[in-house]
Amino acid sequence: MKKWTILRAYFMVYLACCIIYTIAKWKILSYEEGWGVVAMVGLISMGLVGILADFIMTLIINNKRILNGIGLLIAIGFSIMLWIELK
Structure with missing residues (x-):
């Protein structure tokens, strides 16, 4: 790596933001039954899957320009997916 x-x-930035948000809003996220914490665990696991996908792609694709192009498309698609979910 x-x-x-x-x-x-x-x-990495996405995971850092998720962790910072979870720490900053812990009281709100863990209120009542704590479903906000469960949602944050889901979001963090999606970030870890993204890092795993990047690791696998770096093993398969040797050309850095193609690798970054595909990574950029995945990052844009992931951002659009999150934006639509939160809208």
Whole structure:
């Protein structure tokens, strides 16, 4: 995991934001039955799947330009998916 790609950087920032938000809003997320915490665990696991996908793609694809292009498309698609979910 020595190569930094667009997809890896995107999901690292995404995971950092999820963790910071979870820590900052813990009281609200864990209120009553704690379903907000369950939702954050789901979002964090989606970020980990993204990092795993990036790791697998770096093993398969040797051309860094193609790898970053595919990673950029995945990052844009993931952002659009999240935006539609939160809308």
